Amino acid sequence: MTTAEFLKAITESTGVSGYEKLVRGIVQEQFSAYCDEIRVDPMGSVWGIKRGTVGGRRIMLAGHMDEIGLIVKKIDRHVIRFTSVGGFDDRILPGQPVWVHGKTTMPGVIGMRPPHLMTEEERGKVIARDDLFIDVGLTEEQMADHVRVGDLITLRRGYVELKNGLAASKAMDDRAGVASIFECLQSLQGLHHQWDVYAVATVQEETGLRGAMTSAHGVQPDAAIAIDVTFARTPDTPEIGTVETDKGPGIARGPNIHPAIFEGLVETAKKLEIPYQTEAIPGRSGTDAWAIQVSRQGVPTGLLGLPLRYMHTPSETLALRDVERCGRLMAHFIAGLDESIIGRFRPSLPQE
Amino acid sequence: MEISFLQELSEARGPSGFEGEVRDLLARRLRGTVDDLSADTIGNLIAFRKGSGASPLRVMVSAHMDEVGLMIVGAESSGFLRFRAIGGIDPRVLVAKRVLVGKDRIPGILGVKPVHLTEASERRNVIKIEQLYIDMGAKNKEEALAAAPVGEFATFDTPFSYLEGHELGDHPHGRVAGKAFDDRVGCFVLASILDQEYPFDLYGVFTVQEEVGLRGAQVAAHAVFPDLAFALEGTVCDDSPKEDDLSPTTALGRGPAITIADASVISDRRLVDLLIDTAVAEGIPYQIKQPNIGGTDAGAIHLSREGVPSVALAVPSRYIHSPESVLDLTDLENTIKLLRAALGRLPSTWNTRQDQGRNQ
Numbered sequence: 001m002t003t004a005e006f007l008k009a010i011t012e013s014t015g016v017s018g019y020e021k022l023v024r025g026i027v028q029e030q031f032s033a034y035c036d037e038i039r040v041d042p043m044g045s046v047w048g049i050k051r052g053t054v055g056g057r058r059i060m061l062a063g064h065m066d067e068i069g070l071i072v073k074k075i076d077r078h079v080i081r082f083t084s085v086g087g088f089d090d091r092i093l094p095g096q097p098v099w100v101h102g103k104t105t106m107p108g109v110i111g112m113r114p115p116h117l118m119t120e121e122e123r124g125k126v127i128a129r130d131d132l133f134i135d136v137g138l139t140e141e142q143m144a145d146h147v148r149v150g151d152l153i154t155l156r157r158g159y160v161e162l163k164n165g166l167a168a169s170k171a172m173d174d175r176a177g178v179a180s181i182f183e184c185l186q187s188l189q190g191l192h193h194q195w196d197v198y199a200v201a202t203v204q205e206e207t208g209l210r211g212a213m214t215s216a217h218g219v220q221p222d223a224a225i226a227i228d229v230t231f232a233r234t235p236d237t238p239e240i241g242t243v244e245t246d247k248g249p250g251i252a253r254g255p256n257i258h259p260a261i262f263e264g265l266v267e268t269a270k271k272l273e274i275p276y277q278t279e280a281i282p283g284r285s286g287t288d289a290w291a292i293q294v295s296r297q298g299v300p301t302g303l304l305g306l307p308l309r310y311m312h313t314p315s316e317t318l319a320l321r322d323v324e325r326c327g328r329l330m331a332h333f334i335a336g337l338d339e340s341i342i343g344r345f346r347p348s349l350p351q352e
Numbered sequence: 353m354e355i356s357f358l359q360e361l362s363e364a365r366g367p368s369g370f371e372g373e374v375r376d377l378l379a380r381r382l383r384g385t386v387d388d389l390s391a392d393t394i395g396n397l398i399a400f401r402k403g404s405g406a407s408p409l410r411v412m413v414s415a416h417m418d419e420v421g422l423m424i425v426g427a428e429s430s431g432f433l434r435f436r437a438i439g440g441i442d443p444r445v446l447v448a449k450r451v452l453v454g455k456d457r458i459p460g461i462l463g464v465k466p467v468h469l470t471e472a473s474e475r476r477n478v479i480k481i482e483q484l485y486i487d488m489g490a491k492n493k494e495e496a497l498a499a500a501p502v503g504e505f506a507t508f509d510t511p512f513s514y515l516e517g518h519e520l521g522d523h524p525h526g527r528v529a530g531k532a533f534d535d536r537v538g539c540f541v542l543a544s545i546l547d548q549e550y551p552f553d554l555y556g557v558f559t560v561q562e563e564v565g566l567r568g569a570q571v572a573a574h575a576v577f578p579d580l581a582f583a584l585e586g587t588v589c590d591d592s593p594k595e596d597d598l599s600p601t602t603a604l605g606r607g608p609a610i611t612i613a614d615a616s617v618i619s620d621r622r623l624v625d626l627l628i629d630t631a632v633a634e635g636i637p638y639q640i641k642q643p644n645i646g647g648t649d650a651g652a653i654h655l656s657r658e659g660v661p662s663v664a665l666a667v668p669s670r671y672i673h674s675p676e677s678v679l680d681l682t683d684l685e686n687t688i689k690l691l692r693a694a695l696g697r698l699p700s701t702w703n704t705r706q707d708q709g710r711n712q
Contacts, residue, residue: 240426240434240482253503254423255369255438255564258393280503282423282438283368283564298394298571345393347372349379 063177183327230305367421415538439563607637616651
């Protein structure tokens with residue numbers, strides 16, 4: 001399976017935070033082709049372990065495989081009232097096709113009252129979440145047999161390739177990160193690396209970085225890189241705080257990032273002539289890197305960002321080349337790891 | 353410890369994630385005084401002082417090295433830098449201040465449109481951080497970013513000053529002003545009390561990244577695995593005259609501030625009582641910090657592993673998180689006195705945990 005095929009397969013699969021079972025199956029199977037050992041930890045994160053030529057040192061790569069979704073709050077006659085798992089802009093929801101994962105997985109649509117029947121004033125307002133509903137076509141009598149409170153709902157939108165090597169799908173956040181790890185594992189087949197690689201597809205990032213927290217505790221890595229999506233520039237986004245699509249991954253810098261990892265990634269990118277963009281993050285990065293950095297006695301951590309347009313919508317859009325570049329960058333960074341970087345992790349103190 | 357070292361600490365530059373200069377300053381000062389000095393991978397400085405052996409306790413005292421600051425996030429084609437805050441900064445304190453950018457201390461001005469060109473209504477609006485910019489004198493974007501690349505830090509440019517009526521000598525008193533008393537004054541207290549031996553092993557931990565979420569303290573507490581902990585702070589002091597003075601938080605000149613509870617921790621009552629009893633017995637003035645305001649490294653430390661009884665002790669400082677904070681040297685001296693005396697009175701039987709599972 002190519003990285004693009006893998007990305008299509010996992011973005012079209014299902015895995016709302018806490019319910020990553022289906023997507024986990026694909027990741028386990030595909031990672032196993034390039035790893036020496038596959039483990040699933042108690043929270044459900046997948047560890048693909050690829051042994052190094054020396055071993056003893058571990059680098060953890062973390063991309064989260066959970067996605068944001070909706071959840072059934074109430075069966076209201078023949079429709080479903082819902083709330084969300086993870087953050088949505090409610091304005092994207094009216095008219096949205098969804099899957100309702102009830103007794104079976106059923107297609108549904110998010111409905112609203114026809115605008116024709118609304119007053120001028122009502123039409124000028126955003127529709128509140130509680131005024132939206134999901135219609136799966138069942139009658140009031142049938143509903144109880146098919147749907148229960150707590151059933152999950154995902155966005156129903158497939159993967160599509162756009163011009164110039166761009167691709168759109170739901171759940172690119174952060175299955176594209178998982179795909180870049182997949183790309184990295186493939187690249188590593190042709191490289192020698194001393195360190196053991198723990199390629200981790202984490203769970204429950206969207207609800208509080210929870211899978212990364214527990215995976216990092218379990219793996220006990222010597223260093224880590226989290227891969228997540230970051231904001232790509234579009235006509236409606238500010239120039240500050242965004243990066244450009246197809247200009248390479250963002251390499252983050254700031255308190256969340258160990259300077260030696262930042263510098264190592266930059267040096268590797270320059271050496272291989274992989275384009276990259278520096279991202280300044282003054283505090284909480286809101287990614288798995290934030291949880292991993294303070295695991296146990298602290299883990300030197302880096303963060304790579306895949307430029308992504310329209311985040312947390314059903315058509316999250318990115319450049320496939322950026323996913324490939326990100327994977328290749330990590331592979332060559334890993335291939336360059338030896339004991340010398342360990343000395344750079346602890347600041348040297350003045351001796352006089 | 354002479355007050356000039358407080359000046360060096362205050363003028364050293366170290367926003368969260370960029371604490372190197374402060375760490376080096378402290379390491380140079382403590383080398384030779386303590387039994388071991390090390391840094392961990394996140395950047396904490398750990399100063400170990402072996403105990404006399406009379407007490408089996410392992411005590412951690414922390415103070416954070418980082419300060420609030422700015423991070424460069426881009427530049428305009430005209431050469432002006434755009435930035436965001438590292439840690440919590442009220443943007444209203446930034447306007448028309450001076451900063452130093454990066455390790456090379458490049459001077460910069462936080463510019464503002466002349467009052468002549470503003471509408472009366474405009475002058476009532478707070479200028480947001482997104483609207484502010486740093487002028488280093490760069491002519492264009494390339495020149496600006498070559499000097500201050502994206503991700504570079506900047507700090508307030510605030511020389512330390514001694515205010516009217518101060519006296520140095522054996523018992524310095526009066527007031528001083530400077531940046532980053534939150535928490536360089538805590539670093540000063542901690543460096544001071546490390547000059548003597550205690551009955552127990554003492555870990556003086558100068559932490560990083562307190563201002564972005566108590567991150568250094570979290571990993572240091574895990575590594576040190578102490579029986580109990582003290583977090584030292586330069587804390588909020590809101591004692592300016594107000595009509596309804598309900599919330600001074602602490603008052604300048606009224607002694608060390610003991611935290612009973614803030615937004616991050618409910619202090620261990622035994623440690624609170626130890627500090628209060630010590631203050632009364634030694635005739636040291638003290639005050640209780642008004643509850644539920646702010647947070648300290650104790651918030652992270654007390655939740656480490658299976659829990660660490662902790663208390664926060666602070667030197668009141670006016671105008672923290674701004675370019676100029678003010679503290680009272682007598683409060684500083686009394687904080688050092690109180691902490692020394694309290695550590696000396698720590699009972700040697702403190703429900704010490706069985707010595708199990710200490711290796712992570």
